[in-house]
Amino acid sequence: MSGERYNPRESEPKWQKTWDDAKSFVTANDDPRECYYVLEMFPYPSGRIHMGHVRNYSMGDVVARYHRARGKNVLHPMGWDAFGLPAENAAIERKTHPGSWTYQNIEAMKAQLKSMGLSIDWTREIATCSPDYYQHQQSMFIDMLEAGLVTRKSSKVNWDPVDMTVLANEQVIDGKGWRSGAPVEQRELTQWFFKISDFAEDLLEALDTLTEWPEKVRTMQRNWIGKSEGLRLLFEIEPSDKTDATSIEVFTTRPDTIFGASFVGLSPDHPLTTALAASNPALADFVVECHRHGTATETLEKAEKQGFDTGLRVKHPVIAGATLPVYVANFILMDYGTGAIFGCPAHDQRDLDLARKYGLSVKPVVLPPGADAASFEIGNEAYVDAGNIFNSDFLDGLSIEDAKKKIAEYFGARTVDGKSQGQVEVNYRLRDWGISRQRYWGCPIPVIHCEVCGTIPVPKKDLPVKLPEDVTFDKPGNALDHHPTWKRVHCHQCGSPARRETDTMDTFVDSSWYFARFTAPHADTPTVPAVANRWLPVDQYIGGVEHAILHLLYSRFFTRAMKATGHVDLSEPFKGLFTQGMVTHETYKSAAGEWVNPTEILIEATGDTRTAKHLKTGAPISIGSVEKMSKSKKNVVDPDEIVATYGADTARWFMLSDSPPERDVQWTEAGVEGASRFQQRVWRLVNEAIELRDRTAEATASDEKEALGLRRIIHRSVHGVGQDIEGLRFNRAVAQIYELTNALTKALQGQTGTATRAAILEGAEKLTVLLSPMMPHLAESCWEVLGKAGLVADARWPEVDGAMLVDDTVTLPVQVNGKRRAEITVAKGTPAPEVEALVLSLDEIVRILEGKAPKKVVVVPDRIVNVVV
């Protein structure tokens, strides 16, 4: 037995079947033990898993198996984020149905995930494209519609001309569609929206309660919500024949600078601009010009500030008799605040750029600390920092904060057009979540448009509104809309002809509640609240940081909306969040500059230099930088091949070793081989250890002491590995397991006594359990060899003997002036004066002191000694 190498190809499928047959990972909702819910972000069924999945699911599986070993009732499900555009694209390319393509991919990926030996409860598997799932989403949509959490409104939307669909603001990155990469256009469409902005304040404030989330993600969400407090302020328009409007409302966060105002600015999309442009062709041209730049130019920041003088003037609200010009300016956004501002060039860079260009006045009203009020001037840079107000009549001398308060009170007490002139207001950058998508492969929005009754929800008894099967994709655009009959219905209320809504929901809706559905995946209601409330929030959620805003913010909103409609009784879906790093690999290029896959090349190393050549042609290949694995750079490694060659345990182990999980990890051939070697080492160790049982032992004097030392290491490892797994420091857990293995291997070589042999056997057994969350198949094989009953998958995490963690002696480093010169071993807790005396009698210290008395001796008991001379 011991001579045989461990063969993962035989053993891994065997144990996977054993777990399946024993239903080892099926979780019962009525299990009374403490619950623990661990979830990895579910995958899009692209057809193949990649190394990023291997890393993600390995981490989740370690957490799941560890907590199961700690005696908890663990929920660890898996499903498929199965709606979305790639299926439609595949349908066009291959003339198949998006559904059949998707389900084939699911089968293929499921087989791959199963080969990884994950402790997943597959009885809870869900696919969001199944009516079993999306009917509940439709049902909740209706609940939310009735609760006033959904609206339909006409708005300017981001239109992706390649995917021919609408995108949410969050899905536009650098002016391009997040998926297609095409420059996004602006269009006016009637859309369905979730009223996420109603929850802006709550979503912002609750971030503080998410203490187990990375600070980075919380910051990103905070910025995205973008809260700003300011003042809505009315400017009176001087009577003019150009307009009937009597006032302009602006939003400002700097009302303290009102005395420095030199113009009022309007967005090119402001209603007043539109009205003025109707009778002013030059202004109309200017607006068109702004739009051209607004969408086509990516580098908005570099675009020059431009303005157009409308000829209107407004009364200066605090300087009697003064008036200000009204400009339309290209940098003012319609969808923030009121779409109008007042410009204070001295203290805002954009305003300053505009003022310099058109010769408007620049009057400083905030004096930097230490500056001289008489001589202070603004050059080409606006002053935006702290200071005291000056040049501002009744605000003079106040701090910015105090001036803001005072001026708000001042305007609050005055009226323009019968309204309060100034109102304190909080603004958010977060917009409502537009969910209409003009696509077939998504969850149908369950409403109809009746000629008589208007837009009304489909009755719940008629759900699901199923997607038609017989669709064609020969025309661009929405196949659902093109379907000859699907959308034609009769109103369930009045019987009049009606039209089904042909928009489907953004796929981010699907992923906003799947974690709740997993708690009762077969229920005939969206959730079973009592069950969901018991499992949720997810204790540990693990996934990529690329979802820091979109998915995580939507899920937080949706959970609140589900709470408002009685489907769950909590607000925050994810208690602990962990964002893992990417998997990277070296890149390779041929002389012709084409990317080459790692499997096609041969690397030769001589000393420290590595060269590569093509496996077949022998042509030289240049080794490039380390990049995220991607198809385009061909630096991908296929998990299937790795599992076939080395086994799943090796792949899992390597993905957990070396790099901290939140950082990127580099996939290397040498690294995998190291992991594979370790697998064999453990196998050999366990097999050799077991032979000790059959041999007679000799008694030696040092035996007891050696055994105790070994047992200390064993217990420290059990303790440390557990701590590291709980803290998700998998790389350190791995390092500790290496140390334990090294110690046991060494002990095995020299052992002679009974006690040491017993300790080695104890170590082999505990090592097996420590290993089981990471290399579960190997651990089962070792468990079997050790002759233990049952499965290690069901074994309890070893108890730590607290006495083994504390040593009764301690070795203190002895420093002289902060440099280590000697060490001294004393009983733990030896008082400082005693230690000092011992240290001063050390040969090394006596030699260095040369008879002189030390200036000072610092003794930190059980830690360190520092002699200062």
Add this chain to the structure above:
RNA sequence: GCGGGCGUGGUGAAACUGGUAGACACAAGGGACUUAAAAUCCCUCGGCUAACGCUGUACGGGUUCGAUUCCCGUCGCCCGCACCA
């Protein structure tokens, strides 16, 4: 520009609340076993030095008996947001 993070050997990295810098692994070099290879085992491995030693955690200062860790400044890299009034 704003916000956040990071900078430690040839490489990935450890170092708990300020207390022996480089655990653990990879790579490299040397040796043992072998007809040979693979596998395995042993040794070396931050820099300078023959050695005693000296020096070293991006760089420059500071606090401290003692700093990878705390503070100030500089440089570099990464990520997010970006005309948000």
